[in-house]
Amino acid sequence: MSATPGPDPRRARVRRVAGVALVAVLVGLGIAVFATAVTPRGTSSVVAPGGRETEAPVPATAAIYVHILGEVTRPGLYELRDGDRAVDAVAAAGGFTEAADAGGLNLARFVSDGEQIIVPAVGETSAASPGVASDGRVNLNTADAAALDTLPGVGPATAAKILAWRERNGRFESVEDLLDVGGIGEAKLEALRDLVTV
Structure with missing residues (x-):
């Protein structure tokens, strides 16, 4: 009577190593696909003197200056971007105080360079109509x-x-x-x- 040979431990070990290697390759491919999908495209670069490649500067939006007063946390002069709105000026000044009449200001309107914005308190009328400069x-x-x-x-x-x-x-x-x-x-x-x- 002959004994049935048992499983070869060397073959089992080779199969396990091959399985782990296959899983590692698949995970690596998945990470590479994900990284490619989320990487922004179309970034330009310039070659600096000496052959070094650097990112091209992104054109900046023109800066404007707005003076905001009244019922905001930090009244003062703020640098904003051309195309910003009154809500951006209020945010730059730290937001409304508790006494502010938030409805006294059109937050959606565009602001312009050199403009002064006065945020009234509740029950107070604004010193100027929207869009009317101090002059x-x-x-x-x-x-x-x-x-x-x-x-x-x-x-x-x-x-x-x-x-x-x-x-x-x-x-x-x-x-x-x-x-x-x-x-x-x-x-x-x-x-x-x-x-x-x-």
């Missing part, structure tokens, strides 16, 4: 319909056209852009030139 000029980029309506020769219909132009085209780059608004010609532009700003 009384109306800012074409931030004024609401009521502020535009205060301009001579600009009634509700023309104010609505100015707001519609701003909605379609973005910011006014110069006062002369008013000529692109229906109903405003050279004569009306000259009457408004010293009363408005951008």
Whole structure:
């Protein structure tokens, strides 16, 4: 009677090692695929003197300065980016105080360079209408319909056209852009030139 040979321990060990190696390769491939999927594409590089490759600088958005006062935690002058809104100015100043009338400010409106924002306390009226600078000029980029309506020769219909132009085209780059608004010609532009700003 002959004995049945048992499993070869060397073969079992080789199979285990091969299995572990296969799992390690699959995990490595999975990590490589994941890393490729989340890596940003399209980054440009420049070759510096000496043959070193460096990342190209990303063009910076133009800086603007806004003076925010009133019921904010840290009133003062803040550097923001062109295209920021009033909410960004409030955030830069540390947010509203407990006494602030948050509804007294249109947080969604764009801010412009050199603008002063006054956040009123509850029960207090703001010193200036939205979009009206401290010198009384109306800012074409931030004024609401009521502020535009205060301009001579600009009634509700023309104010609505100015707001519609701003909605379609973005910011006014110069006062002369008013000529692109229906109903405003050279004569009306000259009457408004010293009363408005951008």
